[in-house]
Amino acid sequence: MEAPIAGHCGPRGSAMAAPGQRAAAGWGRRLCTAAAPRPWRLFGALCLLRLPRITQPLRREEEEMAALMGQIELEKSRYSDHEIRKLEEEEQLKRRKESMYDDDEGPGKTVIMAQDLEDKWEQKLLQFKAASRITDADKNNIRTSLNRKLDSNLMLLVKQKIGNQELWLLPQAEWQAGETLRSTAERAMAIFLGDHIQAKFLGNAPYGLYKYKFPRSIRTEDNMGAKVFFFKAFLQSNDLSQAELKEDYLWVTKDELGGYLKSEYLKKVNQFLLDL
Amino acid sequence: MSAALRQVLCLGKKTWLTQVVALSRAATPQESRLCAAGDVLVGCHRHYRSRPTHGIGKFKYLLPPEAPKRRKDRIQMKEINVGTEYEYGDINIQMTSYDMCLVEHFARYVHKLCNRLSIKVNESYAMPTKTNEVLFSEERGSKMQLDAVLTTHQRVVQISGLSSTFAPILLEVIQSNQPEGVHLLVKEHTEADFKIRLKARPELEELLAQMN
Numbered sequence: 192m193e194a195p196i197a198g199h200c201g202p203r204g205s206a207m208a209a210p211g212q213r214a215a216a217g218w219g220r221r222l223c224t225a226a227a228p229r230p231w232r233l234f235g236a237l238c239l240l241r242l243p244r245i246t247q248p249l250r251r252e253e254e255e256m257a258a259l260m261g262q263i264e265l266e267k268s269r270y271s272d273h274e275i276r277k278l279e280e281e282e283q284l285k286r287r288k289e290s291m292y293d294d295d296e297g298p299g300k301t302v303i304m305a306q307d308l309e310d311k312w313e314q315k316l317l318q319f320k321a322a323s324r325i326t327d328a329d330k331n332n333i334r335t336s337l338n339r340k341l342d343s344n345l346m347l348l349v350k351q352k353i354g355n356q357e358l359w360l361l362p363q364a365e366w367q368a369g370e371t372l373r374s375t376a377e378r379a380m381a382i383f384l385g386d387h388i389q390a391k392f393l394g395n396a397p398y399g400l401y402k403y404k405f406p407r408s409i410r411t412e413d414n415m416g417a418k419v420f421f422f423k424a425f426l427q428s429n430d431l432s433q434a435e436l437k438e439d440y441l442w443v444t445k446d447e448l449g450g451y452l453k454s455e456y457l458k459k460v461n462q463f464l465l466d467l
Numbered sequence: 468m469s470a471a472l473r474q475v476l477c478l479g480k481k482t483w484l485t486q487v488v489a490l491s492r493a494a495t496p497q498e499s500r501l502c503a504a505g506d507v508l509v510g511c512h513r514h515y516r517s518r519p520t521h522g523i524g525k526f527k528y529l530l531p532p533e534a535p536k537r538r539k540d541r542i543q544m545k546e547i548n549v550g551t552e553y554e555y556g557d558i559n560i561q562m563t564s565y566d567m568c569l570v571e572h573f574a575r576y577v578h579k580l581c582n583r584l585s586i587k588v589n590e591s592y593a594m595p596t597k598t599n600e601v602l603f604s605e606e607r608g609s610k611m612q613l614d615a616v617l618t619t620h621q622r623v624v625q626i627s628g629l630s631s632t633f634a635p636i637l638l639e640v641i642q643s644n645q646p647e648g649v650h651l652l653v654k655e656h657t658e659a660d661f662k663i664r665l666k667a668r669p670e671l672e673e674l675l676a677q678m679n
């Protein structure tokens with residue numbers, strides 16, 4: 192349960208807890224003293240989500256249930272105004288045909304019958320063509336476009352150089368003194384996507400934490416490892432043409448993450464991803 | 468009934484048994500009549516004032532005193548809770564749509580979700596429906612006017628005591644479960660939101676203006 196604790200007492204608290212842990216056995220959370228060195232480097236990472244644009248298709252049981260409920264409701268319901276009008280006019284027509292008298296005709300009635308209205312509406316409906324759920328990007332599996340997989344969340348993955356390895360990661364930036372971790376994440380977004388992105392952060396608390404120690408060769412007393420704090424943001428605008436993407440980037444769903452991220456990292460990221 | 472009782476009390480112990488028998492025979496048809504009527508007067512069970520069981524069953528004196536209820540209580544606005552730094556105050560989740568069943572189902576879902584997550588729901592109400600008439604005028608040949616009547620329904624769920632660490636998670640869950648065609652708006656509760664629900668009384672306002 193590191194993430195909520197980290198969020199609650201601020202990121203500095205957890206960084207201070209680490210030397211406390213090394214010195215004493217238990218989780219001594221001491222007040223931060225400016226002189227103590229910080230062996231953990233802090234990063235703020237951003238999980239930029241594009242929300243789904245259409246709903247997921249219903250499963251078989253859901254469809255059957257929906258059909259059954261619709262049938263029950265239809266049989267239990269009363270007639271609406273339009274249906275009553277339609278029934279009355281049908282009866283009038285029938286009466287006129289049977290009895291063949293034409294009182295009530297009047298001077299050339301131009302009354303629009305309910306049936307005519309329905310025909311007109313049907314025609315209008317046929318003219319309307321809905322866009323297809325599976326777009327071109329889906330068929331060609333172009334992972335860099337935002338038009339893929341319209342019914343699930345898409346996340347941004349960027350290739351970054353860590354140490355001497357090029358890895359696929361959620362975009363992250365190092366924390367600088369004097370800024371909140373959330374602004375670090377915003378800075379990461381600005382670095383990778385440019386300034387004109389409309390993304391909405393929902394809160395100041397981070398969603399997850401990934402801690403790792405540097406390999407022994409680089410590890411020193413002052414530089415034990417790094418902690419990456421994840422923040423979530425939602426893409427407001429669908430138009431990324433203004434974004435200047437410098438390095439390789441991908442938009443992937445939760446299932447496809449496994450093909451790109453390392454297992455430990457993936458485990459932590461999966462903990463805070465909602466896939467409804 | 469009381470006459471029979473008085474007889475029992477006046478007479479001595481010797482004749483008590485016979486009188487009791489008479490009393491019971493007299494009592495049962497009356498009792499059945501009373502019970503059959505379903506009346507509140509279960510008179511046969513009334514504990515008389517001189518008996519030690521007088522007043523058994525009373526409980527109103529144990530309850531805390533209630534303020535006397537005025538008949539026409541003006542609807543007072545409840546105090547709007549302005550949250551602290553780590554907690555939000557009263558928040559309105561407003562859901563609007565053209566389809567009433569959809570928006571009601573969604574409001575019910577949000578309410579039950581908040582119950583499950585132990586978030587206090589203050590109230591859950593509906594705003595009055597707005598009806599819009601859409602007129603198309605085709606200008607090809609005969610000018611026809613197709614009408615469409617659109618009704619906009621709005622449901623509001625008011626919650627309070629949302630912590631700042633939990634708010635983004637709740638918002639994300641509600642956003643992911645939003646059905647198509649439903650607009651979602653989450654905002655803090657203000658006095659204006661409360662006043663919208665009340666109807667304006669023009670005659671009263673006129674009279675007040677005349678007075679002043």
